[in-house]
Amino acid sequence: MTPRIFVAAPFAVGTLVELPAPALRHVHALRLERGDAVVLFNGSDDADWPGELVEIARGRAVVRVGTPIAVERELGCAVTLAIGMPANDRMDALVEKAGELGAAAIQPLVCARSVLRLAGERAELRRRHWQAVAASASEQCGRARVATVLPIASLAHWLGASDDARAGTRLVLSFDRSALDPERVVAPRGAAETAT
Numbered sequence: 001m002t003p004r005i006f007v008a009a010p011f012a013v014g015t016l017v018e019l020p021a022p023a024l025r026h027v028h029a030l031r032l033e034r035g036d037a038v039v040l041f042n043g044s045d046d047a048d049w050p051g052e053l054v055e056i057a058r059g060r061a062v063v064r065v066g067t068p069i070a071v072e073r074e075l076g077c078a079v080t081l082a083i084g085m086p087a088n089d090r091m092d093a094l095v096e097k098a099g100e101l102g103a104a105a106i107q108p109l110v111c112a113r114s115v116l117r118l119a120g121e122r123a124e125l126r127r128r129h130w131q132a133v134a135a136s137a138s139e140q141c142g143r144a145r146v147a148t149v150l151p152i153a154s155l156a157h158w159l160g161a162s163d164d165a166r167a168g169t170r171l172v173l174s175f176d177r178s179a180l181d182p183e184r185v186v187a188p189r190g191a192a193e194t195a196t
Contacts, residue, residue, distance in 0.1 A: 003030055004039045004048070006135040006146065011040060011049045011065045019061040022132065026139075027053070027061045038063055043138065043146035046071055071144035078104035080150075082158055084111040091116070095130045099137030099147040106134065108152045123152045 005023045017040065019027060032038070034056055040049040040063060047068035055062040081103045085091050091108065098106050108130070110117055118126055127149055134147040153161075 002037050002039050002050075003027075003032065004041060004139045004142065005063075006043060006139050007040050008042055008135075010045070011042060011068070013065060013067050015065050016054065017051070017063045017065055019063065022135075024059070024061050027056065032056065032061075040065065041071075041138070041144050043135065043144070046074075046144045048144060071142075073102075073143050074145060075102040075104075080105040080107055082107035082109055084109050084114055084155070085116045085118075085152070087115040091126075091130065092133050095133045095147070095149060096137045099134040099143070100141040102143070103147045104145070105148045105150055106130070107150045107158060109155045109158055110152060111155045118152055127151060 003026070005019065005026060007017060007020060007023055009017065011017065027038075032053055034053055036053045038051050038053055040051050041047065042049075045068070048071050049068050050066040051063040052066070053061060054064045079102065081094075081098045083094060083098075083106070085108045086094070095106055108127070130149040131146075134149055138144075138146045
């Protein structure tokens with residue numbers, strides 16, 4: 001299978017693209033050589049861009065970009081997964097699986113009983129790390145888009161955000177029958193679909 005590599009840049013047929021550091025590490029880990037085929041995608045144009053590795057060295061790899069292939073592997077509606085951040089590396093796994101399953105966005109939340117509490121620069125560093133995990137998930141599963149990891153917010157702030165920010169109706173899922181009734185949480189904003 002041809003390796004897929006995420007590069008956050010616009011592409012044009014026949015141009016040369018120098019791979020950024022994370023993609024370069026990926027190419028070296030796969031032990032690719034000059035002349036090997038790769039597929040680039042940028043997460044924004046719904047296309048896979050076949051290419052050929054035309055230069056590879058210790059600190060540099062360059063791909064000649066071919067003709068794009070339209071890719072439609074997205075869900076029928078944009079899904080945002082809002083989730084209380086678990087401790088340790090579990091959030092990495094959640095971001096990875098949500099990205100692979102087609103989430104358009106992931107909203108990390110600090111909840112009343114959250115163990116992981118991040119703010120300021122540390123929060124932004126973790127968000128960037130999770131964004132890289134989401135990009136890697138798209139490489140692996142074949143999506144042409146990358147889930148957006150939103151800035152960390154408190155549950156209260158997220159629930160209080162305007163309907164326009166979330167495009168109105170929300171689907172609230174809970175597997176805990178003793179959890180707060182989602183209709184009571186969302187009712188002041190308008191109709192909500194619920195599932196338990």
